[in-house]
Amino acid sequence: MRTRRGALALFGGVGPALALALAGCETDPNAPYLWGIGDPVRGAALRAPRNFGEPSRWADNPANATVAVEQQEFLASELATDPRYAPVLNPAVLQTLQQGRAEMRDYLGIPASADPQAVIEAMRRAGAALRAGNQAGAEAALSGPAFPAGPQAVLAKLGAMPRLPQTVAAAGMVASDFDRLDRRR
Numbered sequence: 001m002r003t004r005r006g007a008l009a010l011f012g013g014v015g016p017a018l019a020l021a022l023a024g025c026e027t028d029p030n031a032p033y034l035w036g037i038g039d040p041v042r043g044a045a046l047r048a049p050r051n052f053g054e055p056s057r058w059a060d061n062p063a064n065a066t067v068a069v070e071q072q073e074f075l076a077s078e079l080a081t082d083p084r085y086a087p088v089l090n091p092a093v094l095q096t097l098q099q100g101r102a103e104m105r106d107y108l109g110i111p112a113s114a115d116p117q118a119v120i121e122a123m124r125r126a127g128a129a130l131r132a133g134n135q136a137g138a139e140a141a142l143s144g145p146a147f148p149a150g151p152q153a154v155l156a157k158l159g160a161m162p163r164l165p166q167t168v169a170a171a172g173m174v175a176s177d178f179d180r181l182d183r184r185r
Contacts, residue, residue, distance in 0.1 A: 041075070041078050041079065041082055041084075041085060042178060044071050044074055044075050044078075045075060045079075045174045045175055045177075045178040046175055046178055046179075047071070047175075048071065048072075048075065048170070048171040048172075048174045048175050049171045049172060049175050051067055051068055051071040051072075051171070052067075052068035052069070052071050052072045052100075052104075052167055052170075052171050053167075053168055053171035053172060053175075054163065054168060054171075055068050055104070055161040055162065055163065055164050055167055055168075056161055056162055056163045057161075058158075058161045059159070059160055059161050059162075060159060060160075061159070062126075062130055062138075062155055062158035062159040063127050063130035063131045064127075065158040065159070065161050066123040066124070066126050066127035066130065066158060067123075067127055068104075068161070068167075069104055069108065069119070069123045069158075070119075070120050070123035070124055070127070072097070072100060072101055072104055072167060072170070072171075073101060073116050073119050073120045073123070074116075074120055075097055075170075075174060076094075076097040076098050076100070076101040076116070076170075077116040077117070077120075079093070079094055079097065079174070080094055080098075085181075088181060089177055089181075090173075090177050090180075092173065093170075093173045093174050093177045096166065096169050096170045096173050096174075097170045097173075097174060099166045099170065100164070100166040100167040100168075100169065100170030100171070101170075102166070103164050103165075103166040103167055104164060104167055105119075107157060107161075107162070107164060108147075108149075108154055108157050108158070109147070109148060109149035109153060109154065109157070110146055110147065110154075111145075111146070111148065114145070114146040115146065118144070118146050119146050122141050122142055122144070122146060122147070123141075125137070125138075125140075125141035126138040126141035126142050126155075126158075129141055138151070138155060139151035139152065139155065142154045142155065
């Protein structure tokens with residue numbers, strides 16, 4: 001509630017409907033960074049500690065665990081090739097993100113060779129289905145070659161997320177490096 005009031009105060013001059021919509025963004029971990037108005041890579045990096053910085057916080061909440069996986073996959077893939085950030089990002093950040101992604105994939109039984117975009121889209125669809133109470137939809141989203149253990153096994157693991165040290169380190173490092181980049185500007 002405190003964040004919502006702060007957002008309302010900050011955006012008080014833009015109208016109550018927009019201010020409430022912006023404040024609601026804080027409560028939805030799957031909301032696009034300012035609806036695409038902002039930089040989605042930067043937004044994901046700055047929210048990394050919340051979204052995947054401690055995966056065990058999503059135990060018993062597989063819908064939010066899908067966000068952790070999706071955001072980590074997105075950053076590990078995007079930062080490797082993004083022409084704006086790849087040249088200026090600390091190389092250790094990308095290496096740690098890739099190690100964290102490997103750790104997360106190993107835990108969930110996702111092959112290292114799985115297409116990152118396929119994993120991202122599957123996690124988005126599974127998360128949306130879970131938030132809608134559609135277990136069958138979540139299982140359908142997690143079917144296919146990226147999930148050889150099967151959807152029930154993946155959903156069970158999403159609902160029992162442990163602490164993953166490389167993932168935790170990656171989230172902190174990427175947010176810290178983006179903070180460093182912001183301070184340089």
